Amino acid sequence: MLKRAESKQMKMSFVTLEELMPQEHFLRDLDRLVDFDFIYDKVADLYSNTGRPSIDPVVMIKMLLIGYIYGIDSERKLEQEITVNIAYRWFLGIDFDERVPDHSTISQLRRRKFDGTTIFRDVFDEIVRKCFEAGLIDGKLLLTDSTHIRANARNDLREVIEVPDTPSEYIQKLDREAYELGLIKEPVEYDTTKTKEITKSVTDPECGLMKRPGKPTGFHYLNHQTCDSKHGMITDVFVTAGNIKDSVPHVKRIEYQIEKFGFNPDAICADGGYDSREVYEAMIKKDIAAYIPQREKPTPNCNYTEEYSPNNFIYDTDNDCYLCPAGRILKYSSYCKGKGVKRYAAKKSECQNCPHKEKCIGKSKIGRRIERHLHEEAKEKQMQHAGTPEYYEAMRLRKIWCEGNFSHQKERHNLRRTRKRGIERVTEQCLLSACALNLKRLVEILFLLQYSAIIPVRKLFGLFLLKKYQFVNSTVEILHR
DSSP states (O other): OOOOOOOOOOOOOOOOHHHHSOSSOHHHHHHHHOOTTHHHHHHGGGSOSSSSOOOOHHHHHHHHHHHHHTTOOOHHHHHHHHHHOHHHHHHHTOOTTSOOOOHHHHHHHIIIIITTSOHHHHHHHHHHHHHHHTTSOOOSEEEEEEEEEEOSSOTTSEEEEEEEOOOOHHHHHHHHHHHHTTSSSSOOOOOTTOEEEEEEESSOTTSEEEOOTTSOOEEEEEEEEEEETTTOOEEEEEEEETTSOTTTTHHHHHHHHHHHHOOOOSEEEOOGGGOOHHHHHHHHHTTOEEEOOOOOOOOOOOSOOGGGSGGGSEEETTTTEEEOTTSOEEEEEEEETTTTEEEEEOOHHHHHTOTTHHHHTTTOSSOOEEEEETTHHHHHHHHTTTTSHHHHHHHHHHIIIIIHHHHHHHHHSSOSBOSOOSHHHHHHHHHHHHHHHHHHHHHHHHHHHHHTTTSOHHHHHHHHHHHTTOOOHHHHHHHHO
16 A cells, blocks of 8 residues: 655654664764773863863864764765764764854864874874774784875966975985994085975975876875784874875884884885885894885996896905906995995906906996995895795785775775865874774774674674674674574
Protein backbone atom coordinates (compact mmCIF):
# COMPACT_ATOMS: atom_id res chain seq x y z
CA MET A 1 0.00 0.00 0.00
CA LEU A 2 1.40 3.35 -1.01
CA LYS A 3 1.96 5.69 1.87
CA ARG A 4 2.60 9.42 1.67
CA ALA A 5 4.57 11.22 4.36
CA GLU A 6 2.52 14.07 5.66
CA SER A 7 3.95 17.23 7.13
CA LYS A 8 4.03 17.08 10.89
CA GLN A 9 3.47 19.91 13.28
CA MET A 10 6.31 20.80 15.57
CA LYS A 11 6.24 18.85 18.78
CA MET A 12 8.29 18.91 21.92
CA SER A 13 10.57 15.94 22.53
CA PHE A 14 12.66 15.29 25.61
CA VAL A 15 15.94 13.83 24.35
CA THR A 16 19.59 14.35 25.16
CA LEU A 17 22.72 14.32 23.04
CA GLU A 18 23.87 11.21 24.86
CA GLU A 19 20.72 9.33 23.81
CA LEU A 20 21.03 10.35 20.16
CA MET A 21 24.80 9.79 19.90
CA PRO A 22 25.40 6.30 18.44
CA GLN A 23 27.27 3.95 20.75
CA GLU A 24 29.34 2.69 17.81
CA HIS A 25 30.84 5.92 16.49
CA PHE A 26 34.42 6.92 15.82
CA LEU A 27 34.16 10.14 17.83
CA ARG A 28 32.87 8.22 20.86
CA ASP A 29 35.87 5.88 20.63
CA LEU A 30 38.20 8.85 20.19
CA ASP A 31 36.74 10.62 23.21
CA ARG A 32 37.20 7.47 25.28
CA LEU A 33 40.80 6.88 24.21
CA VAL A 34 42.22 10.42 24.10
CA ASP A 35 41.85 13.06 26.82
CA PHE A 36 42.29 16.51 25.31
CA ASP A 37 42.43 18.32 28.67
CA PHE A 38 46.21 18.65 28.24
CA ILE A 39 45.43 21.60 25.95
CA TYR A 40 44.47 23.71 28.97
CA ASP A 41 48.03 23.53 30.29
CA LYS A 42 49.47 24.35 26.86
CA VAL A 43 47.43 27.58 26.48
CA ALA A 44 47.24 28.68 30.13
CA ASP A 45 49.79 31.48 29.66
CA LEU A 46 47.85 32.88 26.67
CA TYR A 47 44.79 33.85 28.73
CA SER A 48 44.26 36.47 31.43
CA ASN A 49 42.86 35.71 34.89
CA THR A 50 40.38 38.58 34.52
CA GLY A 51 37.93 39.82 31.90
CA ARG A 52 35.17 38.11 29.94
CA PRO A 53 35.20 34.31 29.88
CA SER A 54 36.71 32.97 26.66
CA ILE A 55 35.42 30.22 24.43
CA ASP A 56 36.81 26.93 25.67
CA PRO A 57 40.18 26.45 23.87
CA VAL A 58 39.71 22.66 23.92
CA VAL A 59 36.46 23.11 22.00
CA MET A 60 38.23 25.26 19.40
CA ILE A 61 41.05 22.76 18.88
CA LYS A 62 38.60 19.86 18.69
CA MET A 63 36.54 21.81 16.14
CA LEU A 64 39.60 22.10 13.93
CA LEU A 65 40.39 18.40 14.39
CA ILE A 66 36.85 17.50 13.28
CA GLY A 67 37.42 19.52 10.11
CA TYR A 68 40.62 17.63 9.32
CA ILE A 69 39.37 14.20 10.36
CA TYR A 70 36.33 14.48 8.07
CA GLY A 71 37.97 16.49 5.28
CA ILE A 72 36.09 19.76 5.82
CA ASP A 73 38.57 22.34 4.57
CA SER A 74 36.35 25.43 5.02
CA GLU A 75 35.86 26.88 8.50
CA ARG A 76 32.55 28.41 7.41
CA LYS A 77 31.34 25.01 6.24
CA LEU A 78 32.72 23.45 9.42
CA GLU A 79 30.48 25.72 11.52
CA GLN A 80 27.46 24.72 9.43
CA GLU A 81 28.22 21.00 9.69
CA ILE A 82 28.67 21.12 13.47
CA THR A 83 25.38 22.99 13.83
CA VAL A 84 23.36 20.11 12.30
CA ASN A 85 25.53 17.10 13.22
CA ILE A 86 24.64 15.42 16.52
CA ALA A 87 27.92 13.47 16.72
CA TYR A 88 29.98 16.62 16.29
CA ARG A 89 27.98 18.42 18.97
CA TRP A 90 28.38 15.48 21.35
CA PHE A 91 32.15 15.35 20.82
CA LEU A 92 32.46 19.09 21.45
CA GLY A 93 30.02 19.14 24.37
CA ILE A 94 27.75 21.72 22.67
CA ASP A 95 24.11 21.04 23.61
CA PHE A 96 21.07 21.68 21.39
CA ASP A 97 20.29 25.03 22.98
CA GLU A 98 23.90 26.27 22.66
CA ARG A 99 25.22 28.15 19.67
CA VAL A 100 28.18 26.75 17.76
CA PRO A 101 31.21 29.12 17.83
CA ASP A 102 31.25 31.31 14.73
CA HIS A 103 33.74 30.47 12.01
CA SER A 104 35.27 33.93 12.37
CA THR A 105 36.05 33.12 16.01
CA ILE A 106 38.56 30.53 14.83
CA SER A 107 40.28 33.10 12.62
CA GLN A 108 40.37 35.72 15.35
CA LEU A 109 41.61 33.24 17.93
CA ARG A 110 44.35 32.12 15.59
CA ARG A 111 45.39 35.71 14.89
CA ARG A 112 45.10 37.11 18.42
CA LYS A 113 46.07 34.15 20.58
CA PHE A 114 47.89 31.46 18.66
CA ASP A 115 50.11 33.50 16.33
CA GLY A 116 53.76 33.03 17.23
CA THR A 117 52.99 30.17 19.63
CA THR A 118 53.65 26.42 19.39
CA ILE A 119 50.14 25.31 20.35
CA PHE A 120 49.51 23.21 17.24
CA ARG A 121 52.99 21.68 17.47
CA ASP A 122 52.30 20.92 21.16
CA VAL A 123 49.02 19.19 20.32
CA PHE A 124 50.72 17.10 17.64
CA ASP A 125 53.61 16.17 19.94
CA GLU A 126 51.22 15.15 22.70
CA ILE A 127 49.37 12.82 20.34
CA VAL A 128 52.69 11.29 19.30
CA ARG A 129 53.54 10.73 22.97
CA LYS A 130 50.19 8.99 23.53
CA CYS A 131 50.91 6.70 20.58
CA PHE A 132 54.39 6.03 21.96
CA GLU A 133 53.02 5.20 25.42
CA ALA A 134 50.41 2.90 23.86
CA GLY A 135 53.18 0.93 22.16
CA LEU A 136 52.21 2.00 18.63
CA ILE A 137 55.58 3.70 18.07
CA ASP A 138 59.00 2.25 18.87
CA GLY A 139 61.27 4.79 17.13
CA LYS A 140 63.67 2.11 15.87
CA LEU A 141 63.28 2.79 12.13
CA LEU A 142 62.29 6.31 11.04
CA LEU A 143 61.04 6.82 7.49
CA THR A 144 61.16 10.25 5.89
CA ASP A 145 59.76 11.81 2.73
CA SER A 146 58.42 15.15 1.52
CA THR A 147 55.45 16.17 -0.58
CA HIS A 148 54.62 19.40 -2.36
CA ILE A 149 51.60 21.49 -1.40
CA ARG A 150 50.36 24.02 -3.91
CA ALA A 151 50.64 27.51 -2.45
CA ASN A 152 47.72 29.92 -2.39
CA ALA A 153 49.44 32.14 -4.94
CA ARG A 154 49.22 32.83 -8.66
CA ASN A 155 52.20 31.54 -10.61
CA ASP A 156 52.27 34.59 -12.88
CA LEU A 157 52.50 37.13 -10.04
CA ARG A 158 56.21 36.93 -9.40
CA GLU A 159 59.26 39.09 -9.02
CA VAL A 160 63.00 38.60 -9.22
CA ILE A 161 64.89 39.76 -6.14
CA GLU A 162 68.50 39.66 -5.00
CA VAL A 163 69.48 37.79 -1.84
CA PRO A 164 72.88 37.25 -0.20
CA ASP A 165 74.83 34.46 -1.89
CA THR A 166 76.66 32.92 1.06
CA PRO A 167 77.57 29.23 1.42
CA SER A 168 75.17 27.01 3.32
CA GLU A 169 75.61 26.29 7.00
CA TYR A 170 76.96 22.84 6.14
CA ILE A 171 79.57 24.19 3.71
CA GLN A 172 80.71 26.70 6.30
CA LYS A 173 81.03 23.83 8.78
CA LEU A 174 83.20 21.93 6.28
CA ASP A 175 85.47 24.94 5.82
CA ARG A 176 85.90 25.25 9.59
CA GLU A 177 86.70 21.55 9.77
CA ALA A 178 89.27 21.92 7.00
CA TYR A 179 90.95 24.71 8.98
CA GLU A 180 91.05 22.57 12.12
CA LEU A 181 92.60 19.71 10.11
CA GLY A 182 95.27 22.05 8.78
CA LEU A 183 94.14 21.80 5.16
CA ILE A 184 93.96 25.61 4.97
CA LYS A 185 96.11 28.07 6.86
CA GLU A 186 93.50 30.68 7.78
CA PRO A 187 89.78 30.61 8.55
CA VAL A 188 87.63 31.27 5.49
CA GLU A 189 86.07 34.74 5.22
CA TYR A 190 83.06 34.94 2.93
CA ASP A 191 82.11 37.82 0.68
CA THR A 192 78.97 39.20 2.31
CA THR A 193 78.33 41.59 -0.60
CA LYS A 194 77.89 38.80 -3.12
CA THR A 195 74.26 38.28 -4.19
CA LYS A 196 72.19 36.04 -6.41
CA GLU A 197 68.80 36.38 -8.06
CA ILE A 198 65.79 34.24 -7.07
CA THR A 199 62.13 34.25 -8.11
CA LYS A 200 59.62 35.06 -5.37
CA SER A 201 55.85 35.13 -5.28
CA VAL A 202 54.25 38.56 -4.89
CA THR A 203 51.18 37.03 -3.22
CA ASP A 204 52.97 34.78 -0.73
CA PRO A 205 56.67 35.60 -0.41
CA GLU A 206 57.33 32.67 1.95
CA CYS A 207 56.53 29.93 -0.58
CA GLY A 208 59.12 28.84 -3.14
CA LEU A 209 59.25 28.27 -6.89
CA MET A 210 59.62 24.52 -7.32
CA LYS A 211 61.28 23.10 -10.41
CA ARG A 212 61.77 19.38 -10.07
CA PRO A 213 61.64 16.58 -12.66
CA GLY A 214 58.25 14.92 -12.61
CA LYS A 215 56.73 17.59 -10.33
CA PRO A 216 54.45 20.51 -11.22
CA THR A 217 56.32 23.75 -11.74
CA GLY A 218 55.04 26.67 -9.69
CA PHE A 219 54.88 28.13 -6.21
CA HIS A 220 54.67 25.42 -3.57
CA TYR A 221 55.49 24.49 -0.02
CA LEU A 222 57.20 21.25 0.99
CA ASN A 223 55.84 19.18 3.85
CA HIS A 224 58.64 17.01 5.28
CA GLN A 225 57.17 14.13 7.30
CA THR A 226 58.80 11.36 9.31
CA CYS A 227 56.89 8.15 10.07
CA ASP A 228 57.61 5.32 12.46
CA SER A 229 57.86 1.95 10.70
CA LYS A 230 55.85 -0.05 13.25
CA HIS A 231 52.38 1.26 12.37
CA GLY A 232 53.12 4.26 10.13
CA MET A 233 52.40 6.86 12.80
CA ILE A 234 53.62 10.32 11.80
CA THR A 235 56.26 11.44 14.30
CA ASP A 236 57.38 14.74 12.82
CA VAL A 237 56.12 17.47 10.49
CA PHE A 238 58.25 20.31 9.13
CA VAL A 239 57.36 22.79 6.39
CA THR A 240 59.76 24.65 4.10
CA ALA A 241 59.48 26.66 0.91
CA GLY A 242 59.16 24.60 -2.26
CA ASN A 243 62.67 25.40 -3.50
CA ILE A 244 64.50 23.87 -0.50
CA LYS A 245 66.35 20.57 -0.95
CA ASP A 246 64.88 17.64 0.95
CA SER A 247 68.15 16.87 2.73
CA VAL A 248 68.66 20.36 4.20
CA PRO A 249 66.37 20.08 7.28
CA HIS A 250 66.63 16.30 7.67
CA VAL A 251 69.41 15.99 10.25
CA LYS A 252 67.91 18.58 12.60
CA ARG A 253 64.48 16.95 12.41
CA ILE A 254 65.91 13.54 13.35
CA GLU A 255 67.77 15.17 16.24
CA TYR A 256 64.56 16.94 17.29
CA GLN A 257 62.66 13.65 17.52
CA ILE A 258 65.44 11.95 19.48
CA GLU A 259 65.50 14.79 21.99
CA LYS A 260 61.72 15.36 22.14
CA PHE A 261 60.45 11.79 22.40
CA GLY A 262 63.51 9.88 23.57
CA PHE A 263 63.72 7.77 20.41
CA ASN A 264 66.73 5.52 20.02
CA PRO A 265 66.67 4.72 16.30
CA ASP A 266 68.74 1.95 14.79
CA ALA A 267 68.23 3.25 11.26
CA ILE A 268 66.61 5.89 9.09
CA CYS A 269 65.29 5.50 5.57
CA ALA A 270 64.58 8.04 2.82
CA ASP A 271 64.58 8.32 -0.96
CA GLY A 272 67.34 9.58 -3.24
CA GLY A 273 66.52 13.21 -2.50
CA TYR A 274 68.21 12.73 0.88
CA ASP A 275 71.46 11.41 -0.63
CA SER A 276 73.71 13.84 1.20
CA ARG A 277 77.04 13.45 2.93
CA GLU A 278 75.75 15.77 5.63
CA VAL A 279 73.10 13.18 6.47
CA TYR A 280 75.54 10.28 6.29
CA GLU A 281 78.10 11.95 8.55
CA ALA A 282 75.52 13.00 11.15
CA MET A 283 74.04 9.49 11.30
CA ILE A 284 77.49 7.90 11.58
CA LYS A 285 78.18 10.04 14.65
CA LYS A 286 74.92 8.82 16.22
CA ASP A 287 75.56 5.19 15.25
CA ILE A 288 72.45 5.15 13.04
CA ALA A 289 72.33 3.27 9.75
CA ALA A 290 71.10 5.27 6.76
CA TYR A 291 69.12 3.39 4.12
CA ILE A 292 69.20 5.89 1.26
CA PRO A 293 69.62 5.04 -2.43
CA GLN A 294 72.43 6.80 -4.23
CA ARG A 295 71.08 9.52 -6.47
CA GLU A 296 72.13 9.44 -10.09
CA LYS A 297 73.88 12.68 -10.95
CA PRO A 298 74.26 14.03 -14.50
CA THR A 299 77.61 13.14 -16.01
CA PRO A 300 79.69 16.29 -16.62
CA ASN A 301 81.54 16.87 -19.86
CA CYS A 302 84.76 14.91 -19.48
CA ASN A 303 87.65 13.56 -21.49
CA TYR A 304 87.88 10.15 -19.82
CA THR A 305 86.23 6.88 -20.76
CA GLU A 306 84.20 4.74 -18.37
CA GLU A 307 87.31 2.69 -17.56
CA TYR A 308 89.00 5.82 -16.17
CA SER A 309 86.02 7.34 -14.36
CA PRO A 310 86.67 8.46 -10.75
CA ASN A 311 84.77 5.40 -9.48
CA ASN A 312 87.57 3.16 -10.76
CA PHE A 313 90.29 5.04 -8.87
CA ILE A 314 91.30 3.36 -5.60
CA TYR A 315 91.65 5.50 -2.48
CA ASP A 316 94.51 4.68 -0.09
CA THR A 317 93.33 5.72 3.37
CA ASP A 318 96.70 5.30 5.09
CA ASN A 319 98.62 7.47 2.63
CA ASP A 320 95.72 9.80 1.68
CA CYS A 321 96.17 9.34 -2.05
CA TYR A 322 94.49 7.76 -5.07
CA LEU A 323 95.77 5.03 -7.37
CA CYS A 324 94.61 5.23 -10.99
CA PRO A 325 93.84 2.11 -13.12
CA ALA A 326 97.21 2.53 -14.83
CA GLY A 327 99.07 2.44 -11.49
CA ARG A 328 99.85 6.17 -11.21
CA ILE A 329 99.56 7.89 -7.81
CA LEU A 330 97.45 11.00 -7.33
CA LYS A 331 98.57 12.87 -4.21
CA TYR A 332 96.64 15.46 -2.20
CA SER A 333 97.19 18.90 -3.70
CA SER A 334 94.72 21.40 -2.19
CA TYR A 335 91.40 22.04 -0.47
CA CYS A 336 88.63 23.78 -2.40
CA LYS A 337 87.00 26.42 -0.21
CA GLY A 338 83.26 26.75 -0.47
CA LYS A 339 82.86 23.23 -1.87
CA GLY A 340 84.13 21.06 0.96
CA VAL A 341 86.30 18.86 -1.28
CA LYS A 342 89.96 17.85 -1.33
CA ARG A 343 91.77 17.77 -4.66
CA TYR A 344 94.23 15.09 -5.71
CA ALA A 345 96.51 15.36 -8.74
CA ALA A 346 98.97 13.18 -10.61
CA LYS A 347 102.32 14.42 -11.88
CA LYS A 348 102.07 16.16 -15.22
CA SER A 349 105.01 14.27 -16.68
CA GLU A 350 103.57 10.86 -15.77
CA CYS A 351 100.22 11.63 -17.35
CA GLN A 352 101.69 13.07 -20.54
CA ASN A 353 103.86 9.98 -21.06
CA CYS A 354 101.16 7.48 -20.05
CA PRO A 355 100.08 5.08 -22.84
CA HIS A 356 96.48 5.44 -21.60
CA LYS A 357 96.48 9.22 -21.85
CA GLU A 358 93.75 9.42 -24.51
CA LYS A 359 91.36 7.37 -22.35
CA CYS A 360 92.06 9.42 -19.22
CA ILE A 361 92.81 13.09 -19.91
CA GLY A 362 92.44 13.29 -23.67
CA LYS A 363 94.39 16.22 -25.08
CA SER A 364 94.74 18.01 -21.75
CA LYS A 365 98.19 19.47 -21.02
CA ILE A 366 97.95 18.87 -17.27
CA GLY A 367 97.84 15.78 -15.07
CA ARG A 368 94.71 13.93 -13.99
CA ARG A 369 92.82 15.46 -11.03
CA ILE A 370 90.18 14.00 -8.72
CA GLU A 371 88.04 15.58 -6.01
CA ARG A 372 87.08 13.84 -2.77
CA HIS A 373 84.47 15.18 -0.38
CA LEU A 374 85.63 15.80 3.17
CA HIS A 375 82.95 13.37 4.43
CA GLU A 376 83.27 10.83 1.62
CA GLU A 377 84.21 8.11 4.07
CA ALA A 378 80.87 8.48 5.87
CA LYS A 379 79.02 7.95 2.60
CA GLU A 380 81.11 4.88 1.77
CA LYS A 381 80.29 3.33 5.14
CA GLN A 382 76.58 4.00 4.78
CA MET A 383 76.51 2.69 1.21
CA GLN A 384 77.58 -0.71 2.56
CA HIS A 385 73.99 -1.16 3.76
CA ALA A 386 72.66 -0.98 0.20
CA GLY A 387 71.48 -4.35 -1.05
CA THR A 388 71.05 -5.91 2.38
CA PRO A 389 67.70 -7.47 3.42
CA GLU A 390 67.27 -4.71 6.03
CA TYR A 391 67.76 -2.07 3.32
CA TYR A 392 65.11 -3.52 1.03
CA GLU A 393 62.65 -4.01 3.90
CA ALA A 394 63.12 -0.38 4.99
CA MET A 395 62.60 0.86 1.43
CA ARG A 396 59.40 -1.23 1.20
CA LEU A 397 58.06 0.21 4.45
CA ARG A 398 58.96 3.75 3.37
CA LYS A 399 56.90 3.37 0.23
CA ILE A 400 53.95 1.94 2.18
CA TRP A 401 53.89 4.40 5.06
CA CYS A 402 55.37 7.68 3.76
CA GLU A 403 53.80 7.68 0.32
CA GLY A 404 50.64 6.01 1.61
CA ASN A 405 50.19 8.61 4.35
CA PHE A 406 50.64 11.47 1.92
CA SER A 407 48.11 9.94 -0.46
CA HIS A 408 45.57 9.46 2.33
CA GLN A 409 46.10 12.96 3.72
CA LYS A 410 45.71 14.60 0.33
CA GLU A 411 42.58 12.63 -0.45
CA ARG A 412 40.80 12.90 2.91
CA HIS A 413 42.59 15.21 5.32
CA ASN A 414 42.99 18.60 3.61
CA LEU A 415 46.57 18.35 2.38
CA ARG A 416 46.18 18.64 -1.39
CA ARG A 417 46.54 22.42 -1.43
CA THR A 418 46.45 25.27 1.04
CA ARG A 419 44.11 28.18 1.51
CA LYS A 420 46.60 29.74 3.91
CA ARG A 421 49.66 31.90 3.33
CA GLY A 422 52.95 31.90 5.16
CA ILE A 423 54.98 29.01 6.60
CA GLU A 424 53.39 29.34 10.06
CA ARG A 425 49.86 28.96 8.68
CA VAL A 426 50.79 26.11 6.33
CA THR A 427 52.62 24.36 9.19
CA GLU A 428 49.38 24.53 11.21
CA GLN A 429 47.54 22.86 8.33
CA CYS A 430 50.13 20.09 7.96
CA LEU A 431 50.26 19.44 11.72
CA LEU A 432 46.47 19.15 12.02
CA SER A 433 46.32 16.88 8.97
CA ALA A 434 48.94 14.63 10.58
CA CYS A 435 47.01 14.72 13.88
CA ALA A 436 43.87 13.56 12.08
CA LEU A 437 45.64 10.61 10.49
CA ASN A 438 47.37 9.63 13.75
CA LEU A 439 44.12 9.79 15.72
CA LYS A 440 42.26 7.66 13.18
CA ARG A 441 45.02 5.06 13.18
CA LEU A 442 45.25 5.16 16.97
CA VAL A 443 41.54 4.31 17.31
CA GLU A 444 41.75 1.64 14.60
CA ILE A 445 44.70 -0.20 16.11
CA LEU A 446 43.59 0.01 19.71
CA PHE A 447 40.18 -1.31 18.71
CA LEU A 448 41.78 -4.27 16.95
CA LEU A 449 44.06 -4.93 19.92
CA GLN A 450 41.11 -4.73 22.30
CA TYR A 451 39.00 -7.31 20.47
CA SER A 452 41.73 -9.53 18.94
CA ALA A 453 41.86 -11.64 22.11
CA ILE A 454 38.18 -12.58 21.90
CA ILE A 455 37.39 -12.47 18.18
CA PRO A 456 39.08 -14.65 15.51
CA VAL A 457 41.42 -12.47 13.46
CA ARG A 458 39.81 -13.37 10.12
CA LYS A 459 36.33 -12.43 11.33
CA LEU A 460 37.69 -9.32 13.06
CA PHE A 461 39.28 -7.90 9.93
CA GLY A 462 36.24 -8.80 7.84
CA LEU A 463 34.03 -6.92 10.26
CA PHE A 464 36.50 -4.04 10.40
CA LEU A 465 36.56 -3.60 6.63
CA LEU A 466 32.81 -4.00 6.35
CA LYS A 467 31.73 -1.53 9.03
CA LYS A 468 34.71 0.83 9.48
CA TYR A 469 34.10 2.03 13.01
CA GLN A 470 30.37 1.16 12.96
CA PHE A 471 30.67 -1.95 15.13
CA VAL A 472 27.21 -2.85 16.40
CA ASN A 473 26.79 -4.75 19.66
CA SER A 474 24.56 -7.40 18.10
CA THR A 475 27.23 -8.32 15.56
CA VAL A 476 29.90 -8.62 18.22
CA GLU A 477 27.60 -10.84 20.27
CA ILE A 478 27.07 -13.12 17.28
CA LEU A 479 30.81 -13.46 16.82
CA HIS A 480 31.16 -14.48 20.48
CA ARG A 481 28.84 -17.46 19.99
